[in-house]
Amino acid sequence: MTQDRDNYEWINALQAEGPLRETAVFDLREMLLIGLKAALKSRSDFVASLLDDFVQDSLVRILRSLDQFQNRSRFATWATAVAIRVALTELRKRRWRDVSLERLVADTGFEPSAAVEATPDQERPPIITAMYRIIGSNLTDKQRTVLLAEIKGMAQEEIARQMGCSRNALYKLSHDARQRLKQGLENAGFTAQEYAITIH
Amino acid sequence: MSLSRPELQKMLDVVRATQPVEIDCDVCVMQVGEFAELNLLGKPIPEGLKAIEQHLSICEECREEYEMLFVALRNQDCH
Numbered sequence: 142m143t144q145d146r147d148n149y150e151w152i153n154a155l156q157a158e159g160p161l162r163e164t165a166v167f168d169l170r171e172m173l174l175i176g177l178k179a180a181l182k183s184r185s186d187f188v189a190s191l192l193d194d195f196v197q198d199s200l201v202r203i204l205r206s207l208d209q210f211q212n213r214s215r216f217a218t219w220a221t222a223v224a225i226r227v228a229l230t231e232l233r234k235r236r237w238r239d240v241s242l243e244r245l246v247a248d249t250g251f252e253p254s255a256a257v258e259a260t261p262d263q264e265r266p267p268i269i270t271a272m273y274r275i276i277g278s279n280l281t282d283k284q285r286t287v288l289l290a291e292i293k294g295m296a297q298e299e300i301a302r303q304m305g306c307s308r309n310a311l312y313k314l315s316h317d318a319r320q321r322l323k324q325g326l327e328n329a330g331f332t333a334q335e336y337a338i339t340i341h
Numbered sequence: 342m343s344l345s346r347p348e349l350q351k352m353l354d355v356v357r358a359t360q361p362v363e364i365d366c367d368v369c370v371m372q373v374g375e376f377a378e379l380n381l382l383g384k385p386i387p388e389g390l391k392a393i394e395q396h397l398s399i400c401e402e403c404r405e406e407y408e409m410l411f412v413a414l415r416n417q418d419c420h
Contacts (some may be wrong), residue, residue, distance in 0.1 A: 175416075175417075176413040176416070176417065177413075179412055179413045179416035179417075180409035180410065180412050180413040180416075181409070183412075209371055210371075211371065211372070213372065213374070213375040214374030214375040214377075214378050215374070215378065217417070218374035218375075218377060218378055218410070218414060219371070219374040221374075221410060221413050221414070222370055222373050222374045222377070222406070222410050223370060225406045225409050225410055225413070226370045226406055229402070229405065229406055229409070233402070248343075249343055249344055268353070269349055269353075272349075272352065272353070272356075288352075289344075291401075292344065292348050292351055292352050292355075293348065294401070296402070297366070297402055308365075308366065308367075309365055309367065312365040312366060313365075316359070316363055319355060319356055319359040319399070320359055320361065322352075322356050322359075323356045323357075323359050326356065333357060336353050336354075336356060336357035337357065
């Protein structure tokens with residue numbers, strides 16, 4: 142039954158009432174269960190006991206977001222993508238919730254003054270020295286914090302929570318930081334080819 | 342600043358991939374399914390989905406989610 146529905150039938154059934162909807166929700170739950178199991182099985186932080194909660198939270202999110210489905214993929218693919226987002230957001234939260242953003246950034250040893258003082262180092266590619274200088278002098282404190290935390294791998298949801306902003310606002314800060322850094326490197330004469338170096 | 346070499350490399354890579362106009366993670370999750378299906382079929386990525394490709398090159402979390410979606414789709418095809 143699950144595999145037989147086309148997109149129109151999925152949406153129609155999920156927006157209906159009564160047994161038609163109940164059957165569709167049941168099938169969607171089964172499909173998410175299989176999809177999430179396959180997607181998450183290789184993660185070391187995934188435990189099977191979390192699966193039911195992930196599926197339930199995903200169902201709620203999917204049913205609330207049906208109007209955002211643009212019919213550009215199979216409904217099953219779209220729903221699985223949303224479910225993976227829900228599950229990984231929760232796993233990332235669990236991993237990072239006890240990590241202080243302030244301490245994480247401080248532990249990079251990075252302070253604006255340190256970057257300004259960064260001097261050419263024969264063992265360090267010039268582009269890295271320039272990058273240190275630009276991060277210290279051209280970025281705001283918030284932009285620097287987001288950039289360094291993301292490079293350290295901290296979950297975006299947790300960075301946003303600790304900074305007291307939305308995930309979208311965080312993405313804008315990150316984008317602005319990367320743009321300023323890129324512009325700074327270009328102004329300093331570094332070309333895209335030089336960005337492509339591999340650091341050994 | 343004590344960033345490791347892989348972290349410095351990652352910073353250079355995301356800066357290189359940065360574009361003046363980008364989509365955010367919410368837009369990505371709504372459209373990544375189409376991108377994944379095309380990739381699974383080995384079809385070329387149309388211009389309209391290039392923004393997804395660019396976002397995946399700079400956003401580690403969305404890239405991780407995309408890779409898992411790809412695994413799940415492959416698994417569906419096997420059943």
